[in-house]
Each structure stands twice: as structure tokens, then as C-alpha cells.
Amino acid sequence: MTRTIIIAGAGGVGKTTLSAALGAAIALGGKRTLVLTIDPAKRLADALGVSELTDTPTEIPTQTYGPHGMWAAMLDASASWEAIIHRYADPEVGARLLANPYFRAIADRFPAAQSYAAGERMAEYIESKQFDVVVVDTPPSGGGIDFFRAPAMANDLISGKLLKWLTGANLPGRGFIYRFTAKPILRIADAVLGGPMLSEVTDFLLDIRTMYDTISVRSRTIEGYLKEATTLVATTADPTPIHETRRFFSELDGIDIDPAAIIFNRKLPESWISQANKPIRGVQDPALRAKAKANLRAWAAEARRQADAADEMSARFHVPLYSVAWTTPTPQSMEELATLITDSGIVADLGL
Amino acid sequence: MLIFVSGKGGTGKSAVAAATAIDFARRGHRVLAIDMASATGLAAHLRVPGLDYEPQEVRPGLFALKMTRSQALDEYLKVQLHVPKSLPTHQITAALSVLADTAPGVREIISIGKPIAESRSGDWEVVVVDSPSLGQFQSYLGAPQAIADLVPTGNMLRLASRMRDILLDEELTRIHLVTAPTELPILETQETIATIARERLAPVPKVIFNRVLEPSGMSRSDLKHLGDGPLREAATLQLDLELEQDAWSKKLAHVIELPYLFGVLTPGEVAEQLADDIGGRV
Numbered sequence: 001m002t003r004t005i006i007i008a009g010a011g012g013v014g015k016t017t018l019s020a021a022l023g024a025a026i027a028l029g030g031k032r033t034l035v036l037t038i039d040p041a042k043r044l045a046d047a048l049g050v051s052e053l054t055d056t057p058t059e060i061p062t063q064t065y066g067p068h069g070m071w072a073a074m075l076d077a078s079a080s081w082e083a084i085i086h087r088y089a090d091p092e093v094g095a096r097l098l099a100n101p102y103f104r105a106i107a108d109r110f111p112a113a114q115s116y117a118a119g120e121r122m123a124e125y126i127e128s129k130q131f132d133v134v135v136v137d138t139p140p141s142g143g144g145i146d147f148f149r150a151p152a153m154a155n156d157l158i159s160g161k162l163l164k165w166l167t168g169a170n171l172p173g174r175g176f177i178y179r180f181t182a183k184p185i186l187r188i189a190d191a192v193l194g195g196p197m198l199s200e201v202t203d204f205l206l207d208i209r210t211m212y213d214t215i216s217v218r219s220r221t222i223e224g225y226l227k228e229a230t231t232l233v234a235t236t237a238d239p240t241p242i243h244e245t246r247r248f249f250s251e252l253d254g255i256d257i258d259p260a261a262i263i264f265n266r267k268l269p270e271s272w273i274s275q276a277n278k279p280i281r282g283v284q285d286p287a288l289r290a291k292a293k294a295n296l297r298a299w300a301a302e303a304r305r306q307a308d309a310a311d312e313m314s315a316r317f318h319v320p321l322y323s324v325a326w327t328t329p330t331p332q333s334m335e336e337l338a339t340l341i342t343d344s345g346i347v348a349d350l351g352l
Numbered sequence: 353m354l355i356f357v358s359g360k361g362g363t364g365k366s367a368v369a370a371a372t373a374i375d376f377a378r379r380g381h382r383v384l385a386i387d388m389a390s391a392t393g394l395a396a397h398l399r400v401p402g403l404d405y406e407p408q409e410v411r412p413g414l415f416a417l418k419m420t421r422s423q424a425l426d427e428y429l430k431v432q433l434h435v436p437k438s439l440p441t442h443q444i445t446a447a448l449s450v451l452a453d454t455a456p457g458v459r460e461i462i463s464i465g466k467p468i469a470e471s472r473s474g475d476w477e478v479v480v481v482d483s484p485s486l487g488q489f490q491s492y493l494g495a496p497q498a499i500a501d502l503v504p505t506g507n508m509l510r511l512a513s514r515m516r517d518i519l520l521d522e523e524l525t526r527i528h529l530v531t532a533p534t535e536l537p538i539l540e541t542q543e544t545i546a547t548i549a550r551e552r553l554a555p556v557p558k559v560i561f562n563r564v565l566e567p568s569g570m571s572r573s574d575l576k577h578l579g580d581g582p583l584r585e586a587a588t589l590q591l592d593l594e595l596e597q598d599a600w601s602k603k604l605a606h607v608i609e610l611p612y613l614f615g616v617l618t619p620g621e622v623a624e625q626l627a628d629d630i631g632g633r634v
Contacts, residue, residue, distance in 0.1 A: 012362020
């Protein structure tokens with residue numbers, strides 16, 4: 001069975017890099033590993049040694065990543081939606097959907113649609129049985145929480161909730177809806193959207209409804225994979241990520257997902273804290289001694305802040321916390337990144 | 353004046369937004385700060401436990417509010433679309449919130465409509481918006497155009513083009529992008545600036561560097577005199593970061609540099625210190 005690992009967390013904490021590094025560390029342990037990234041920086045593709053990542057898994061062209069190799073793929077939401085339509089809609093409905101500007105707009109630039117597409121892709125890779133482990137980096141939409149909510153949201157959309165609001169309980173036939181102008185809600189919707197868009201929205205909803213049974217089953221399948229997956233929350237000691245981590249734990253709890261661990265990125269050594277107040281011996285030049293001491297004190301204060309934040313988080317959420325060291329210069333190769341992850345102990349503890 | 357403060361996640365944009373608002377208020381302006389990012393801690397930076405949709409005065413001359421989508425939607429229906437009060441507002445709001453969840457651009461235009469309306473209300477000299485991070489911020493700025501592409505006629509289109517005019521007016525609107533002087537934030541900020549210019553979404557953004565390290569005065573050749581252990585490790589970290597900072601800060605023109613604040617500071621202290629550093633310079 002494929003093991004799935006999902007990396008959630010606020011923007012800017014290094015989620016995409018951590019996902020790739022974790023994937024590399026697992027691959028080195030001999031597992032066939034796929035990393036599904038959302039929006040990788042060029043540097044990540046460079047670090048992986050491929051010129052660019054695509055929707056199709058690319059084998060990372062090196063012998064370094066263990067006997068069974070490592071693959072990486074990038075989510076292309078628009079292409080994924082086309083694939084979903086081809087797979088689940090009957091051909092006539094599919095053609096109409098793909099030509100509908102409202103559908104195109106949803107697939108191309110709607111963050112929640114990207115989250116659903118990512119979940120669908122994840123499910124396909126799990127079902128392909130090609131990989132021992134799939135590591136999923138999450139889209140930033142809704143602070144990352146949308147990825148977990150997307151199947152339920154998709155289900156709401158196609159269950160016809162909106163359509164019922166627009167038309168009332170008895171679904172009229174196509175075309176009939178526009179004669180309902182006496183209905184206040186339809187007048188408002190028309191004022192908000194304008195007539196042509198309303199008709200496209202309605203066409204879209206009528207078409208997508210024909211896929212209800214398939215998508216509804218599919219949403220539940222994806223939700224099942226999300227619940228079975230190992231979810232890791234990435235953070236740093238900065239106020240926003242700490243705040244987001246709290247929100248993650250409470251919102252994930254609301255949908256019955258329990259994160260397995262926190263990955264604390266860019267951690268400074270705690271040994272600096274006690275050392276900062278000790279007298280310095282062995283530095284001859286008094287000017288250099290003063291500068292180096294002031295510098296250590298400043299960074300020790302940072303280390304203290306991080307240590308406090310880490311203690312507070314592991315006590316609050318009752319999950320193990322793994323620290324990934326802040327190293328400079330920024331690691332440029334996947335091997336270096338994989339070592340940082342392995343050193344944190346998380347790969348062994350997850351049994352990978 | 354309407355100032356949108358955005359930036360890559362983790363660069364301290366909420367702190368800079370709060371500091372910008374505090375700085376204007378200290379200089380005697382009547383200021384409204386809007387938390388549009390909802391997940392972030394503008395309230396904490398302004399030293400209040402929480403914010404509501406109604407503006408509250410958080411210090412003399414500085415008011416703050418937090419956007420919630422359902423209230424923004426209500427207000428939008430009543431004020432912008434003149435929906436008569438006789439209609440069942442609750443039901444309509446519920447239906448439209450489903451619509452706003454699915455129709456691209458609707459949610460965004462309602463959200464960005466609020467700060468624009470506040471800036472035109474005459475109640476404030478300056479409106480500072482703690483905006484979502486870069487990717488989402490671009491889709492907010494692009495919402496009026498997205499609507500115009502999808503809706504060829506109607507109220508929404510008229511509203512969208514009026515919003516677009518305000519967003520593009522250099523006298524009225526400013527975009528401040530907060531970045532740290534390191535690789536990924538700089539690259540992402542460059543891409544955002546290029547997109548805003550290419551798609552003509554707003555005036556050219558001004559860049560604010562946050563978390564800029566003071567040079568320590570040490571050099572690489574000093575490291576060998578520092579023994580082994582924390583003294584040398586911390587010096588190595590500092591010098592490596594200085595090197596990275598020097599290389600990357602050259603790649604992006606910026607209007608101001610704000611310092612890296614070390615150690616145990618509360619969000620309120622961070623905002624006050626940054627406001628001292630801004631001192632009228634933005």
C-alpha cells in the first residue's frame with residue numbers, strides 16, 4: 001500500500017523545500033518516492049537536477065536517491081481539471097463543460113479548484129500503486145486548509161445547493177430558469193453577475209450535476225485518503241506561522257484529521273542560549289571580542305524565542321516536534337537538504 | 353490615500369502594515385487599518401485582543417477593522433447594489449455567499465470593494481490594508497478585470513470598472529510590497545511586480561525591505577580567532593546571512609530598509625519599533 005505524507009503549514013515556512021527534502025530522505029532509505037509539489041521555485045527544480053517539473057512525474061536523474069529512485073511532479077490545475085472531466089463526464093457534457101468560460105475561469109484561477117485538483121492527483125498517484133510513498137506539498141489557498149476541505153466543497157457545489165438557491169426545489173429544464181425573473185434571488189443574482197454570466201453559471205451547474213454520482217463517490221474516496229495520510233504541520237518561530245499552526249490544529253480537528261507531528265524549520269542551536277552569558281576566553285583582540293559577543297547575544301535571544309515557541313507548541317498540541325536546523329549558506333543540493341531532514345529524526349520515527 | 357501592504361508569507365507584512373498605520377497616526381492623520389488577510393495578527397500588532405467589522409479606535413487617530421466576508425457581502429448588497437430592504441436579506445446573503453464561493457472574482461471583488469469604499473468615504477485620510485500574501489493579492493487586484501472579462505454588462509461590470517480606475521490611480525492608490533533581502537522572497541516579489549505591470553493591475557509597487565541585518569563589523573578572517581562553539585557558529589551564521597543579503601538586496605530597488613528585530617518582543621512592540629524606524633519615510 002502507498003503511504004501518503006501531507007505537508008501543511010503557513011506560507012513562507014519552507015513547505016515546498018521541506019516536502020522535496022523529505023521525499024529525498026525517504027527515497028534514500030530505499031522507498032520508491034513521489035513528491036507532488038504545487039508551485040516550486042526554480043531553485044527547487046535546479047536542486048532536484050531537472051530543468052523543469054511537469055504534471056507528469058519526472059524521475060530525478062541521479063543514482064543518489066536510493067535503489068528505487070525518486071520522482072517529482074508539479075500540479076497543473078487546469079490540465080488536472082481537463083483530465084477529471086475526460087475521466088468522469090460523458091463526452092457530450094464534457095465538451096460543453098470545457099467550452100464554458102465559467103468553467104475555464106474556475107479551473108484556471110480559482111484557488112479552491114486548485115486544491116481539489118491536487119487532491120484528485122494525489123488519489124490517482126496513490127491508486128497507481130507505482131510508489132511506496134507519496135509526499136504532497138499543499139496549495140496555499142485558505143492558508144493551506146482548503147486542501148483538506150476541497151472534497152467536501154466540491155460535493156456541496158455539485159450537489160446542487162447553489163442551483164436550488166437559484167431555481168427553487170424543483171429543478172427546471174435548461175432555458176426555463178431564465179423565465180424565473182419574478183424570483184427575488186434570481187433578480188439579485190442577475191444584478192450581481194449580469195445575464196450572460198448567470199446563464200453560463202447555470203449551464204455549468206446543470207452539466208456538472210450530471211457528474212454528481214461519480215464526483216460524490218470520488219470526493220469521499222479522496223477524503224478517505226486524506227484521513228489515512230500522515231499529516232505534518234510545518235512552522236517557524238515567527239508570529240504568523242505560530243498563529244497559523246494553532247488555526248491548523250483546531251480546523252483539522254473539526255474535520256477529524258489529526259496531524260502526526262510538527263516540523264519546526266530554521267531552528268537555531270539551543271546551546272547558544274546558555275553560552276551567551278558566559279565570559280569569553282581565548283579571543284585576544286578586544287574589539288573583535290566585543291563584536292562577536294554582541295552578535296552571539298543577539299542570536300541567542302532568537303534561539304531563546306524559538307525554544308520557547310517550540311516548547312509551547314509541543315505542550316499545547318501533544319505531538320512530537322522535529323527541528324530542522326537553520327544552516328547557511330542556503331543548501332543548494334537535495335543531498336544536503338535530505339541530510340537535514342534525516343538528522344531531525346522524523347524519517348526514522350515515521351517508520352520510513 | 354489607500355495603501356495595500358502585501359508580501360510573501362513570513363516577511364512580516366502584518367507588522368509593517370500596523371507600523372505604517374501607527375506612523376501616519378502619530379503624525380496627526382486620521383487612519384483606518386483594515387485586516388483583509390484574516391489569518392494574520394494585525395490585532396496583536398495593534399495591541400488589541402480582536403477586531404470587528406465596525407471600526408474601533410485602537411489609539412488616538414487610528415481605527416481598525418477586520419473584514420469578514422458575510423458582512424462585506426451584506427454591505428455590498430445594500431450599499432453597492434441597492435437591494436431593497438423588503439427582500440429577505442438573510443436568505444439572499446446565504447444564497448449569494450454560495451455564489452461567491454463558486455463564481456470566480458465575486459468573492460475577490462466584494463473583499464477589495466470594502467477598502468476602496470472606505471477610502472472614498474471621506475472618513476479617513478489614510479487607509480492601510482493588511483492584504484493577503486502575494487499570490488492571493490494578485491487575484492484580488494485582478495478581480496475587476498476578471499469580472500469585466502466574464503460579464504459584458506450590468507451593475508457588477510460598472511462597479512468593477514469604477515474599482516479598476518481607483519486601483520490604477522497613482523494619486524489614490526499605493527502598493528507596498530514587504531520582502532526580506534533573501535532569495536525566495538526577492539524572486540517572488542520581482543515576479544509580482546512584473547505581473548502587476550504587465551496586466552496593468554495597479555501603480556508600480558514600492559518595495560520595503562524588512563528584517564535587514566545590521567553589519568556586525570566582523571569579517572571572514574576573524575572567524576578563525578573565535579575558537580569552536582557558539583561564538584564562532586553565531587558569527588558564521590551572521591556573516592553568511594550578510595553575504596546573502598548583500599547579493600540579493602542589489603537585485604531589487606527599494607524605498608526603505610527596516611531592521612531585523614532580535615529576541616523576545618511582543619507583536620505590539622515589534623510594530624512600535626518598526627513605526628519608529630519608518631518615521632515618515634513611507
